Every structure is written in structure tokens, then in C-alpha cells.
Amino acid sequence: xxxxxxxxxxxxxxxxxxxxxxxxxxxxxxxxxxxxxxxxxxxxxxxxxxxxxxxxxxxxxxxxxxxxxxxxxxxxxxxxxxxxxxxxxxxxxxxxxxxxxxxxxxxxxxxxxxxxxxxxxxxxxxxxxxxxxxxxxxxxxxxxxxxxxxxxxxxxxxxxxxxxxxxxxxxxxxxxxxxxxxx
Numbered sequence: 001x002x003x004x005x006x007x008x009x010x011x012x013x014x015x016x017x018x019x020x021x022x023x024x025x026x027x028x029x030x031x032x033x034x035x036x037x038x039x040x041x042x043x044x045x046x047x048x049x050x051x052x053x054x055x056x057x058x059x060x061x062x063x064x065x066x067x068x069x070x071x072x073x074x075x076x077x078x079x080x081x082x083x084x085x086x087x088x089x090x091x092x093x094x095x096x097x098x099x100x101x102x103x104x105x106x107x108x109x110x111x112x113x114x115x116x117x118x119x120x121x122x123x124x125x126x127x128x129x130x131x132x133x134x135x136x137x138x139x140x141x142x143x144x145x146x147x148x149x150x151x152x153x154x155x156x157x158x159x160x161x162x163x164x165x166x167x168x169x170x171x172x173x174x175x176x177x178x179x180x181x182x183x
Contacts, residue, residue: 029064088120
């Protein structure tokens with residue numbers, strides 16, 4: 001299935017994200033934060049690795065002010081879909097693929113879905129809200145093991161069964177009773 005042609009808005013946000021990736025990949029975080037709507041006091045950033053989401057500039061600046069924690073990162077954004085919410089406000093979804101080398105660890109590679117809100121300020125798009133939305137663990141793991149270089153089919157099956165078991169172990173005790181009320 002071929003992707004639908006991009007709208008003008010999607011082309012503009014794709015160009016923004018190409019610049020954003022270039023800045024992010026250089027770890028030029030002060031410059032990166034200039035790509036945000038600094039006039040918006042209620043910014044939000046939801047990174048997949050942190051809970052709860054970060055609200056406000058203090059939390060977001062602290063997140064990006066971690067010098068020396070990464071040996072490198074490569075973000076790539078694609079599949080941008082967007083629509084205007086108002087003349088200078090847009091909602092977009094897109095795919096983030098990343099390779100990351102955290103200091104003292106082997107490099108990792110993964111992907112996320114992202115939803116973001118952009119505001120046009122003085123003719124330029126700026127971020128004002130950002131949320132990474134990983135898929136359910138079992139779904140994501142299936143995609144990861146499909147490309148595994150180190151796990152054979154039997155190991156892949158065992159790993160998926162283990163993760164499924166972990167998800168089943170976390171079902172609250174009252175769920176079966178709750179299901180019974182949903183006839």
C-alpha cells in the first residue's frame with residue numbers, strides 16, 4: 001500500500017522534523033529548545049522512558065540538561081500525518097526510529113509513534129506538546145524479534161511467551177469479576 005501524498009502542512013512539518021533531528025542528533029539541546037514555543041507556559045513532553053510526563057519548562061529543560069549521559073543518538077522521523085486545529089495550530093502524528101548509545105551501555109535501536117502539537121509563531125512552526133506512544137509490549141516485541149540477529153525461532157517464541165506471561169501476571173484480581181458485569 002502506497003502512502004498518500006503529503007499535504008502542504010505535512011511537508012512543512014516534515015521539513016521542521018528534519019531540522020529537529022539534525023539538531024537533536026548533535027545533542028545541541030539549547031538550540032533544540034529554541035524549536036519549541038517558548039511563549040507557551042504549559043508545554044508538555046512525554047518521553048517513553050520516564051513516568052510521569054514532564055510539564056512546564058523547568059522539567060523539560062532539566063530533561064535535556066544531562067551532559068555526558070549519551071555517547072550518541074540518531075533520531076529519524078517519518079510518516080508525518082497532520083491536520084490544522086486552528087489557523088496556526090496543528091496536530092501531527094509520525095514515526096520516530098532511534099539508535100542510541102547511553103554511556104556505559106551497548107547501543108540500542110527501537111521505534112515509537114509520536115503525537116505532537118505545533119504552533120506557528122512568527123511564520124515558523126514550533127513544538128508545544130510532544131508524546132511518544134510505544135506500542136503494547138507484546139506487539140512491539142514481535143516487531144523487534146522479527147529483525148533479531150541473535151535469536152532463533154525457538155528463542156523468539158520463548159521470549160514472546162515470557163512477555164505474554166508477564167502481561168498476564170499483571171492483570172488485577174478484580175478483572176474477571178469486572179468482565180462479568182459487562183454482558
